[in-house]
Amino acid sequence: MITAADAEDLIRTSVRRLAPRPVSLADALGRVLAEEVVADLDVPGFDNASMDGYALAVDGTGHGPRRSYAIIGEAAAGRPFTGEVREGEAVRIMTGGPLPRGAECVIEVEKVRESADAISFDEYPASGRHIRRTGEDIRRGTAVLHPGMRLRPAHLGVLASMGRATVSVTPAPHVAVVSTGTELVAPGQALAHGQIHNSSAFVVPALLREARAEVTRVETVNDDPAMLRASIGRALSDDLLITTGGVSAGKHDLVLDVLQQLGVEVIFWKVRIKPGMPLAFGRSARGVPVVCLPGNPVSTAVTFQQFVHPVLDALQGAAVPSTLRGRARLEHEISKKDRKRHFNRGVALFHNGEWRVRTTGPQSSGILTSLVLANCLIIVPEDVEHLAAGESVEIEWL
Ligand code: AMP
Ligand code: MG
Secondary structure, eight states, X not given: OBOHHHHHHHHHHHOOOOOOEXXXXXXXXXXXXXXXXXXXXXXXXXXXXXXXXXXXXXXXXXXXXXXXXXXXXXXXXXXXXXXXOXXXXXXXXXXXXXXXXXXXXXXXXXXXXXOSSEXXXXXXXXXXXXXXXXXXXXXTTOEEEOTTOBOOHHHHHHXXXXXXXXXXXXXXXEEEEEEEOTTEXXXXXXXXXXXXXXXXXXXHHHHHHHXXXXXXXXXXXXXXXXXXXXXXXXXXXXXXXXXXXXOSSSTTXXXXXXXXXXXXXXXXXXXXXXXXXXXEEEEOTTOOEEEEEOSXXXXXXXXXXXXXXXXXXXXXXXXXXXXXXXXXXXXXXXXXXXXXXXXXXXXXEEETTEEEEEEOSOOOXXXXXXXXXXXXXXXXXXXXXXXXXXXXXXEEEO
């Protein structure tokens, strides 16, 4: 049985990044950048006013303020003033308006006494006051965005401000989901004795969509070798296959056998974690990764968080993991007796200046409601048997 850390390493080293392709900015949100973006423009492209007011020339007269300055024109965003400002003159300017030739500062409108054709004020602004300089945000020639960055709204803004209409990204991974189990019945249908509603066929696709992957198919298959072979065989044409259930050591756990019959190399099976120990990971002859999540619904969701996110990140070449960890103060003790890494469902709240965390109650892997209450997982490392109340513990946000 391998450790969670070794399992993550094996995932990272065996998943190939998808081929990049150009997309328009409007379709780039959440995608991972596949190119180095170098600015070929200065942003802003011209000196401009950061306040509404009046653009003035440098005060070179020595006779100070309080005199009157003649208003000779106006510069607004998108409407430059074409003349030049000289000593004793002012150009009315609005935020974003290009700084007129000869102007060296802007006095804000609130500090000015205005008449029909002149202004006066008490204190001359320092040179450069309320001016946004050419290139102060982005200097032409600098590398602004780097491969592996996940594009958030601000990244799209920066790309747009540099004039980029398209950008090279790795596409959303296309993911097939096959949930296995003869007992599974779709919600909306009545249950015969021994049957249960298929919850993971909803949880896993929803987690995938939240992770900005594209779900191509969701199939539910009986624990029947021929049916499994047909369904899994079809699903191996996508970028990633996720199966649920049928991966423990029971008589009807057929998923690994079927995968191997279809030429999938099993890279690891069973990870030293709780919940979710029987998790498996493999790769098809074509290089398509396959993650076999255990069937217990909580195990399915927790192992998705731990092991599917790294696969999706690796497929997209993400430089930073998409899962977020932090620390919180534990509100009660936690004990365990095995050498597995435990992921307890936790509720973290910010209280009196710090994050405090407690478990959601019973941690059995069949208690799916424990995940509804949770906003994080509390990580109890392999070699830790006891965490005392008040200790600082590692959490992973859900
Ligand atoms: P398995 O890993 O196939 O042995 O399943 C472990 C437990 O999880 C069994 O009690 C299954 O009935 C249950 N289970 C498996 N798949 C699902 C699913 N898609 N939705 C809800 N429960 C499931
Ligand atoms: Mg099963």
